[in-house]
Amino acid sequence: xxxxxxxxxxxxxxxxxxxxxxxxxxxxxxxxxxxxxxxxxxxxxxxxxxxxxxxxxxxxxxxxxxxxxxxxxxxxxxxxxxxxxxxxxxxxxxxxxxxxxxxxxxxxxx
Amino acid sequence: xxxxxxxxxxxxxxxxxxxxxxxxxxxxxxxxxxxxxxxxxxxxxxxxxxxxxxxxxxxxxxxxxxxxxxxxxxxxxxxxxxxxxxxxxxxxxxxxxxxxxxxxxxxxxxxxxxxxxxxxxxxxxxxxxxxxxxxxxxxxxxxxxxxxxxxxxxxxxxxxxxxxxxxxxxxxxxxxxxxxxxxxxxxxxxxxxxxxxxxxxxxxxxxxxxxxxxxxxxxxxxxxxxxxxxxxxxxxxxxxxxxxxxxxxxxxxxxxxxxxxxxxxxxxxxxxxxxxxxxxxxxxxxxxxxxxxxxxxxxxxxxxxxxxxxxxxxxxxxxxxxxxxxxxxxxxxxxxxxxxxxxxxxxx
Ligand code: SF4
Ligand code: SF4
Numbered sequence: 001x002x003x004x005x006x007x008x009x010x011x012x013x014x015x016x017x018x019x020x021x022x023x024x025x026x027x028x029x030x031x032x033x034x035x036x037x038x039x040x041x042x043x044x045x046x047x048x049x050x051x052x053x054x055x056x057x058x059x060x061x062x063x064x065x066x067x068x069x070x071x072x073x074x075x076x077x078x079x080x081x082x083x084x085x086x087x088x089x090x091x092x093x094x095x096x097x098x099x100x101x102x103x104x105x106x107x108x109x110x
Numbered sequence: 111x112x113x114x115x116x117x118x119x120x121x122x123x124x125x126x127x128x129x130x131x132x133x134x135x136x137x138x139x140x141x142x143x144x145x146x147x148x149x150x151x152x153x154x155x156x157x158x159x160x161x162x163x164x165x166x167x168x169x170x171x172x173x174x175x176x177x178x179x180x181x182x183x184x185x186x187x188x189x190x191x192x193x194x195x196x197x198x199x200x201x202x203x204x205x206x207x208x209x210x211x212x213x214x215x216x217x218x219x220x221x222x223x224x225x226x227x228x229x230x231x232x233x234x235x236x237x238x239x240x241x242x243x244x245x246x247x248x249x250x251x252x253x254x255x256x257x258x259x260x261x262x263x264x265x266x267x268x269x270x271x272x273x274x275x276x277x278x279x280x281x282x283x284x285x286x287x288x289x290x291x292x293x294x295x296x297x298x299x300x301x302x303x304x305x306x307x308x309x310x311x312x313x314x315x316x317x318x319x320x321x322x323x324x325x326x327x328x329x330x331x332x333x334x335x336x337x338x339x340x341x342x343x344x345x346x347x348x349x350x351x352x353x354x355x356x357x358x359x360x361x362x363x364x365x366x367x368x369x370x371x372x373x374x375x376x377x378x379x380x381x382x383x384x385x386x387x388x389x390x391x392x393x394x395x396x397x398x399x400x401x402x403x404x405x406x407x408x409x410x411x412x413x414x415x416x417x418x419x420x421x422x423x424x425x426x427x428x429x430x431x432x433x434x435x436x437x438x439x440x441x442x443x444x445x446x447x448x449x450x451x452x453x454x455x456x457x458x
Binding site: 041042043067070071072073075076077 | 272274276277315317319321322323324325328329332
């Protein structure tokens with residue numbers, strides 16, 4: 001079966017360095033640093049990542065951060081609430097743009 | 111739910127379990143090779159400090175992940191005769207801690223007698239009971255267990271996989287969370303887990319599925335806050351334990367299609383520091399029938415200690431046991447993944 005997304009490809013993420021190592025190294029260093037315990041806990045960062053994964057609809061990230069949030073001690077209720085945050089922002093972002101539509105419509109209407 | 115044994119499930123057969131575990135050799139690495147790479151093979155004890163005694167496989171619960179395959183249908187329990195042989199070893203002050211486990215150790219009719227005898231030998235020896243909490247409410251004859259623990263200054267270690275009913279009950283059985291909370295309230299009421307009481311109440315977290323536990327300290331903070339906010343419950347420490355791929359958890363891994371992925375994860379997360387601190391280096395585990403093992407997991411896989419003439423509590427030979435080689439197999443990867451895992455939680 002040929003598909004655009006294969007779960008096995010997630011394991012090959014590190015291989016992006018094969019084509020361009022210096023930039024990949026920089027990226028992975030940065031990535032690692034971002035998820036360290038900081039002003040936000042590693043658990044909070046993992047939930048944010050899970051929400052963003054849904055917002056950008058990346059199946060690899062959804063898989064990866066479902067595992068990661070569970071392994072940071074989150075439960076399904078917390079995980080779903082994080083996804084709702086992503087959904088609310090996405091929905092809100094569409095709806096708030098309707099003010100532009102409203103402005104334009106009003107401008108054109110008698 | 112019944113035990114694997116009562117269902118005649120093949121995962122109740124240690125030989126079959128080991129066969130499944132050894133089949134991962136091709137995929138990944140041998141645990142013994144991993145130990146050899148960090149200079150720890152053959153694995154030897156450092157000093158025997160803990161005697162972990164499995165008082166029987168009988169339990170009022172049938173948790174999905176149970177590595178003992180315990181349950182109400184299991185009738186194997188330790189006799190007074192075997193306990194007397196344990197007391198003989200304890201009397202020689204060869205160990206600092208006696209860790210009572212099961213099944214539900216309290217269901218053994220000689221449990222209280224045994225604890226009293228241990229306490230008579232030494233007022234200072236540490237006695238731990240792995241109490242599943244619900245046993246306290248299971249029958250009026252157990253309602254005074256908290257008082258009994260307190261009287262003999264027993265340290266209580268209890269499983270609570272999560273601070274919500276849905277996750278706890280999915281692993282430990284319908285209604286277990288509510289009863290566990292009630293039991294924790296009873297323990298708190300007489301001082302267990304309360305600051306400065308000297309009565310220690312530790313909780314055990316283990317993942318409700320095929321994933322690794324979170325960092326112990328972060329989980330402890332989360333549990334402390336949630337249990338206090340929601341139920342005004344206090345406890346001392348939280349131990350984060352990794353599920354070892356044996357018995358009911360192994361059966362779950364294989365039947366849910368998670369086995370390969372889980373083993374891969376454990377292997378990838380191999381931590382040499384955790385390997386140095388595996389609990390079998392300081393523990394001897396006694397089975398309900400008196401046989402000796404490197405740990406409770408090896409006990410369930412029927413891998414008796416490799417110490418000639420000292421495989422039974424009645425023939426305990428300190429020198430032979432201290433000099434033995436610990437038997438390791440692929441399930442041991444569960445003890446060395448990430449921050450490591452033991453009956454006392456993380457090891458690094
Ligand atoms: S309470 Fe403990 S011994 Fe009993 S079934 Fe659950 S995990 Fe096994
Ligand atoms: S499973 Fe037992 S023998 Fe293996 S490393 Fe863990 S404690 Fe030691």
